[in-house]
Amino acid sequence: MVERVALLRAPNPSAMTLDGTNTWILASRTGEALCIDPGPAIPAHVDRIVAYLRENSLVLHAIALTHGHPDHAPAAPMLAAATGARIFAHPYSAAVHDDVLNDNQEMRVGDLQLVAIDAPGHTLEHLVFYERESATLFTGDTILGTGTVVIAPPGGAMRPYQATLRRLLAEFGDARTICCGHGPIVAEPRAKIEEYIAHRERREAELLAALAAGPQTIPDLVERIYRDADMRLWAAAARQMLAYLLALEGERRVSAVRLERPLTEREHAILNPDWVNVVGAEHAPLVEAELGAQLRLDTLYEYSLNLP
Numbered sequence: 001m002v003e004r005v006a007l008l009r010a011p012n013p014s015a016m017t018l019d020g021t022n023t024w025i026l027a028s029r030t031g032e033a034l035c036i037d038p039g040p041a042i043p044a045h046v047d048r049i050v051a052y053l054r055e056n057s058l059v060l061h062a063i064a065l066t067h068g069h070p071d072h073a074p075a076a077p078m079l080a081a082a083t084g085a086r087i088f089a090h091p092y093s094a095a096v097h098d099d100v101l102n103d104n105q106e107m108r109v110g111d112l113q114l115v116a117i118d119a120p121g122h123t124l125e126h127l128v129f130y131e132r133e134s135a136t137l138f139t140g141d142t143i144l145g146t147g148t149v150v151i152a153p154p155g156g157a158m159r160p161y162q163a164t165l166r167r168l169l170a171e172f173g174d175a176r177t178i179c180c181g182h183g184p185i186v187a188e189p190r191a192k193i194e195e196y197i198a199h200r201e202r203r204e205a206e207l208l209a210a211l212a213a214g215p216q217t218i219p220d221l222v223e224r225i226y227r228d229a230d231m232r233l234w235a236a237a238a239r240q241m242l243a244y245l246l247a248l249e250g251e252r253r254v255s256a257v258r259l260e261r262p263l264t265e266r267e268h269a270i271l272n273p274d275w276v277n278v279v280g281a282e283h284a285p286l287v288e289a290e291l292g293a294q295l296r297l298d299t300l301y302e303y304s305l306n307l308p
């Protein structure tokens with residue numbers, strides 16, 4: 001019998017993608033299929049998806065994208081051309097697509113019932129999917145099988161992300177499994193979502209505790225909080241920190257004062273590293289998309305706590 005939910009992992013392992021992007025093929029009992037995140041534009045991966053469909057006598061009806069990042073969406077037009085399936089994405093998606101899926105919109109393919117959930121945070125055009133019959137949540141880059149997710153401006157935003165996690169816990173905490181965009185299947189969804197919520201709260205508390213020592217720039221904060229971490233992680237940490245600081249500034253819990261001096265070389269290396277040097281030319285475009293590195297941080301701000 002054909003597997004209800006099958007995983008075909010793309011051959012694109014890296015620091016950003018763990019073992020590679022997870023492409024999910026959902027099969028109805030009557031031979032229709034859905035694909036979630038066809039992955040990067042690697043012809044061999046598309047060929048493998050097409051071969052899997054053929055071997056299992058499945059007809060692909062729809063390709064659903066969690067978000068438009070280069071490791072999730074670019075194979076969609078190739079797979080659509082090979083199968084005739086239509087491509088569905090978030091209304092804000094800049095990826096190639098035929099139709100949009102709004103919040104709570106349901107797609108029926110055979111006995112598959114896929115619900116789209118608007119899930120801003122990692123990007124503002126992110127969808128999570130829930131398949132009712134198998135009680136499976138497909139989280140893309142909102143929740144990963146291992147580790148945590150990058151939330152970096154301008155594509156990512158922290159408070160929307162935290163609201164998304166709380167909504168997933170409230171509405172889908174009883175899901176049977178989570179099939180993530182990267183990493184292994186999660187067997188205990190509720191515990192995983194709770195862990196993700198707690199992690200963000202812990203990081204924010206750390207940041208506030210560091211700011212209690214006095215006004216600091218993002219490079220100051222990174223050097224203080226990530227002292228013991230691999231320096232290659234600092235640029236990612238800096239951009240995550242920016243996501244928290246933007247949220248706290250909006251809530252008037254933190255103030256930012258612009259410093260009228262150029263960045264030192266060390267500050268520049270933390271805020272705007274040369275990604276080709278750090279991760280190599282092959283992975284640089286994905287890292288830049290994930291970390292919002294198109295946003296150059298050439299101005300320094302000093303952040304301080306607003307006392308209640």
Ligand SMILES: [Zn+2]
Pocket residue numbers: 067069122141290
């Ligand atoms: Zn992503």
